[in-house]
Amino acid sequence: MKHETIAAAAPSRTAGVGVWRTNLRDYGLLASLLVIMAFFELLTSGVLLAPVNITNLILQNSYIVIMALGMLLIIVGGNIDLSVGSIVGFVGAIAATLMVDYKMPWVPVVGLSLLLGALIGAAQGWFVAYARIPSFIVTLGGMLIFRGLTGNILLGQFVGPFPKEFQSISSGFIPDFLSPYASAFGDLALFGQNFRWTSMLIGVSGAALLLFTSARRWRREKEHTIETEPFPLFVGKNAIFAILIVGFSYLLSSYRGLPNVLITMGALILLYMFVTTRMTIGRRIYALGGNRLAAQLSGIRTERLIWATFVNMGLLAGLAGLIVAARLNSATPSAGNSFELDVIAACFIGGASASGGVGKVMGVVIGAFVMGVMNNGMSILGIGIYWQYVVKGLVLLAAVYVDISQKNQG
Amino acid sequence: MTAILEMRGISKSFPGVKALRNVNLAVEAGEIHAICGENGAGKSTLMKILSGVYPHGSYEGEIVYQGAERRFSSISDSEHLGIIIIHQELALVPLLSIAENIFLGNEPAKLGVIDWDVAFSRTRELLARVGLKESPRALITNLGVGKQQLVEIAKALAKKVQLLILDEPTASLNETDSDALLNLLLEFKSHGITSILISHKLNELAKVADQITVLRDGSTVETINCRTEKIDEGRIIKSMVGREMYERYPPREPHVGEKLFEIRDWRVEHPLHAGREVIKGIDLHVNAGEVVGIAGLMGSGRTELAMSVFGRAYGRNVRGQALMQGREIDVSSIQKAVASGLAYVTEDRKTLGLILNDDIRSNVTLANLPAIAWNGVLDDHREATVANQYRSKLNIRSSSILQRTLTLSGGNQQKVVLSKWLFANPQVLILDEPTRGIDVGAKYEIYTIINDLAASGKGVIVISSEMPELLGICDRLYVMNEGRLVGEMPAHEASQEKIMASIMRYEGAAQ
Ligand SMILES: Nc1ncnc2c1ncn2[C@@H]1O[C@H](COP(=O)(O)OP(=O)(O)OP(=O)(O)O)[C@@H](O)[C@H]1O
Ligand SMILES: [Mg+2]
Numbered sequence: 079m080k081h082e083t084i085a086a087a088a089p090s091r092t093a094g095v096g097v098w099r100t101n102l103r104d105y106g107l108l109a110s111l112l113v114i115m116a117f118f119e120l121l122t123s124g125v126l127l128a129p130v131n132i133t134n135l136i137l138q139n140s141y142i143v144i145m146a147l148g149m150l151l152i153i154v155g156g157n158i159d160l161s162v163g164s165i166v167g168f169v170g171a172i173a174a175t176l177m178v179d180y181k182m183p184w185v186p187v188v189g190l191s192l193l194l195g196a197l198i199g200a201a202q203g204w205f206v207a208y209a210r211i212p213s214f215i216v217t218l219g220g221m222l223i224f225r226g227l228t229g230n231i232l233l234g235q236f237v238g239p240f241p242k243e244f245q246s247i248s249s250g251f252i253p254d255f256l257s258p259y260a261s262a263f264g265d266l267a268l269f270g271q272n273f274r275w276t277s278m279l280i281g282v283s284g285a286a287l288l289l290f291t292s293a294r295r296w297r298r299e300k301e302h303t304i305e306t307e308p309f310p311l312f313v314g315k316n317a318i319f320a321i322l323i324v325g326f327s328y329l330l331s332s333y334r335g336l337p338n339v340l341i342t343m344g345a346l347i348l349l350y351m352f353v354t355t356r357m358t359i360g361r362r363i364y365a366l367g368g369n370r371l372a373a374q375l376s377g378i379r380t381e382r383l384i385w386a387t388f389v390n391m392g393l394l395a396g397l398a399g400l401i402v403a404a405r406l407n408s409a410t411p412s413a414g415n416s417f418e419l420d421v422i423a424a425c426f427i428g429g430a431s432a433s434g435g436v437g438k439v440m441g442v443v444i445g446a447f448v449m450g451v452m453n454n455g456m457s458i459l460g461i462g463i464y465w466q467y468v469v470k471g472l473v474l475l476a477a478v479y480v481d482i483s484q485k486n487q488g
Numbered sequence: 489m490t491a492i493l494e495m496r497g498i499s500k501s502f503p504g505v506k507a508l509r510n511v512n513l514a515v516e517a518g519e520i521h522a523i524c525g526e527n528g529a530g531k532s533t534l535m536k537i538l539s540g541v542y543p544h545g546s547y548e549g550e551i552v553y554q555g556a557e558r559r560f561s562s563i564s565d566s567e568h569l570g571i572i573i574i575h576q577e578l579a580l581v582p583l584l585s586i587a588e589n590i591f592l593g594n595e596p597a598k599l600g601v602i603d604w605d606v607a608f609s610r611t612r613e614l615l616a617r618v619g620l621k622e623s624p625r626a627l628i629t630n631l632g633v634g635k636q637q638l639v640e641i642a643k644a645l646a647k648k649v650q651l652l653i654l655d656e657p658t659a660s661l662n663e664t665d666s667d668a669l670l671n672l673l674l675e676f677k678s679h680g681i682t683s684i685l686i687s688h689k690l691n692e693l694a695k696v697a698d699q700i701t702v703l704r705d706g707s708t709v710e711t712i713n714c715r716t717e718k719i720d721e722g723r724i725i726k727s728m729v730g731r732e733m734y735e736r737y738p739p740r741e742p743h744v745g746e747k748l749f750e751i752r753d754w755r756v757e758h759p760l761h762a763g764r765e766v767i768k769g770i771d772l773h774v775n776a777g778e779v780v781g782i783a784g785l786m787g788s789g790r791t792e793l794a795m796s797v798f799g800r801a802y803g804r805n806v807r808g809q810a811l812m813q814g815r816e817i818d819v820s821s822i823q824k825a826v827a828s829g830l831a832y833v834t835e836d837r838k839t840l841g842l843i844l845n846d847d848i849r850s851n852v853t854l855a856n857l858p859a860i861a862w863n864g865v866l867d868d869h870r871e872a873t874v875a876n877q878y879r880s881k882l883n884i885r886s887s888s889i890l891q892r893t894l895t896l897s898g899g900n901q902q903k904v905v906l907s908k909w910l911f912a913n914p915q916v917l918i919l920d921e922p923t924r925g926i927d928v929g930a931k932y933e934i935y936t937i938i939n940d941l942a943a944s945g946k947g948v949i950v951i952s953s954e955m956p957e958l959l960g961i962c963d964r965l966y967v968m969n970e971g972r973l974v975g976e977m978p979a980h981e982a983s984q985e986k987i988m989a990s991i992m993r994y995e996g997a998a999q
Binding site for chain 2: 357364371377379436
């Protein structure tokens with residue numbers, strides 16, 4: 079480690095202790111996910127990581143992850159949105175009615191549904207940002223209103239089925255272009271007849287992209303003599319990520335390939351990572367949540383920004399509504415029930431702070447998968463739904479407890 | 489004389505920073521012991537160790553208090569033995585009354601039922617002792633900082649204080665209030681209460697201290713005994729910074745240009761009480777290359793004026809004209825004010841200036857993100873370069889630009905806020921108490937920056953409660969009182985007496 083004296087008078091630096099500390103939470107979270115996965119893999123004697131189940135796991139969790147991205151921005155901005163589960167149900171019901179009862183083609187329905195989600199977000203956001211009603215109250219109202227409207231539209235019926243193309247939003251897989259050419263590279267029988275080479279290639283490229291961007295970031299930080307992560311740690315962490323991505327792509331490719339939703343989800347994760355860490359709007363949301371008055375006095379339009387986080391949340395909830403409807407191939411009055419709880423829990427397990435200003439996309443994604451793996455693993459084991467609630471509640475509490483007691487130590 | 493307190497070989501590290509190295513401090517019973525040193529020297533940290541904020545085990549060394557070694561694991565342990573600390577940032581609950589604050593956590597109660605008669609009568613006694621004429625029922629929000637400080641002291645008295653620690657108590661007080669507070673300490677001394685006083689106002693220390701311990705970079709430099717040695721500010725400064733400092737203000741050769749910024753008939757009403765004018769028709773201007781000061785007593789409306797001009801950040805029903813280079817500008821929102829070239833550096837760095845949870849880097853660039861971004865995408869390379877520039881230019885003591893501003897010393901936080909607005913590159917910079925809580929060396933650096941800004945053709949408006957500072961760095965002075973300008977004079981004709989005279993004349997006329 080470098081010992082540098084910045085100015086003759088500056089306090090001397092002790093070696094990277096601080097960096098270990100600050101990153102401990104990230105590693106801890108990732109490690110817990112791996113431990114939980116290993117745990118269920120053992121208990122289910124290998125079912126958890128079977129290709130079919132992984133595919134299922136992703137299909138079941140994609141919409142939670144997608145909404146958690148929006149919820150992260152809301153929470154970082156110092157608010158909360160309880161209405162997302164109801165918006166999922168409502169948008170699904172409207173989309174289903176348009177497609178089934180009014181025979182509208184699916185493409186404009188997708189557009190209208192996303193617009194509807196955004197409009198709902200805009201309306202709720204207006205009350206929060208401009209009318210200054212606490213978000214808890216506004217979205218509690220929204221939760222009731224949209225759950226009620228869903229019921230009124232569907233009148234207890236399931237509305238479906240949907241056109242094939244619409245269903246493939248959720249249940250489709252990346253088509254395979256490459257397999258015919260794969261044999262040109264020699265005997266690949268090892269991978270099996272139906273190995274999805276396109277999917278594998280996408281997975282490997284994703285891992286490479288990750289390695290490339292983090293290497294770039296690391297070098298940049300080093301250049302500016304900012305305390306970077308110790309090199310072995312940096313390499314280790316990224317290697318684990320890359321191996322995980324490649325490993326999962328391999329498993330998925332040996333089944334039916336990468337699901338379409340996985341691509342949507344992956345693209346959104348990358349987008350939101352970029353927005354939160356590299357864009358001015360992301361930076362401003364963190365500042366707003368950290369200290370609203372100071373942000374305002376720094377020339378940030380805090381009202382508009384809060385409003386924007388709600389519009390964004392509505393849009394993502396609308397998308398989630400479509401994905402859920404496509405997956406179930408019908409709209410149901412109870413679709414999206416209590417999703418808000420999983421989404422919010424994912425954010426807090428992932429390290430977001432209830433008082434705003436803190437939280438990372440990667441943390442939230444891992445948080446969502448912690449919840450997802452537990453849901454899935456416990457279901458495979460045949461643990462009753464009520465015990466599942468108990469376990470999830472305890473895990474949420476434990477995660478936040480560890481988080482906070484770590485912070486208080488510092 | 490017997491020692492009431494000895495701290496021996498105290499060392500304390502934070503992640504990335506060694507804040508204290510083998511510090512020794514010996515305080516005699518019944519004295520006023522001053523501690524001084526540059527920003528980030530470790531003064532507050534040392535006091536937090538003494539009062540149990542940082543519990544035993546989180547530091548090295550030992551504390552001997554009243555003849556026995558003490559290992560405090562929390563603040564209540566040290567309070568139990570009569571050690572009371574009043575922190576750099578006041579810790580009163582704004583919406584509770586004086587009495588409620590004084591007895592918070594310490595309520596006179598039977599079976600959990602508070603005996604308000606006792607609380608109120610004891611509060612009255614305590615307020616009399618600290619010389620504060622307010623009702624025990626008055627809410628803290630309605631008191632000025634000076635009075636709040638006295639409430640803190642009354643609160644300490646209620647806890648049967650034996651060793652009173654004051655961390656920069658006078659930083660935000662004007663001279664009259666400061667004097668009152670220092671006299672109070674002298675009076676406590678005559679009753680046998682020991683005090684430890686941290687301050688950057690060295691003239692105060694020279695006035696009241698019996699001994700002065702000087703810290704530099706986390707180590708003890710020396711303890712000066714003021715009973716045996718004749719002390720002046722120069723002597724203390726030399727010990728603090730390690731060299732002689734002959735001038736307190738950098739030399740200034742003004743090149744004053746055309747009229748740059750002007751407000752006409754500026755009127756502002758109180759944000760809560762419609763119709764009550766707080767700013768009552770002010771005309772003022774600053775020329776290019778000029779440093780203009782606004783003097784006045786606490787509560788004269790200077791901060792309110794500045795904030796209302798800066799995008800109506802204060803008040804309601806703001807009326808009046810603002811002109812930049814003769815053309816009327818729209819300052820109806822903070823964004824517009826910033827876009828027209830205004831910047832305002834707040835006096836309240838913690839609540840209005842910093843995102844405490846964020847690092848130095850993102851605080852410095854916050855007000856001018858477009859300058860480090862392309863189409864909304866941040867250039868982290870450029871951002872780090874900018875942050876490092878300001879870190880070294882203003883000598884912000886920190887482990888790196890990634891240190892969270894929450895963990896910076898008070899003075900260094902102030903430098904971060906200043907950096908933020910320097911980077912925003914305004915035409916006219918309004919500085920509200922820019923050197924509050926800043927050490928002598930750093931003050932000189934900030935004055936130099938103000939000079940450089942003026943030399944580059946900008947206009948600078950400085951609000952300060954320290955009149956010598958205004959006299960030392962300004963070209964022209966306004967005097968403000970009760971929401972009106974009551975005087976204007978070129979700095980070379982001004983003096984503290986003249987400033988006070990304009991205020992008095994106005995008050996006389998008003999009566
Ligand atoms: N919680 C913390 N984490 C990391 N560093 C800290 C923390 N608290 C203080 N420091 C560092 O310790 C050093 C001493 O800080 P301290 O607040 O004691 O200074 P000070 O002498 O009181 O300065 P000032 O006159 O500006 O108030 C500073 O470099 C500061 O950045
Ligand atoms: Mg301090």
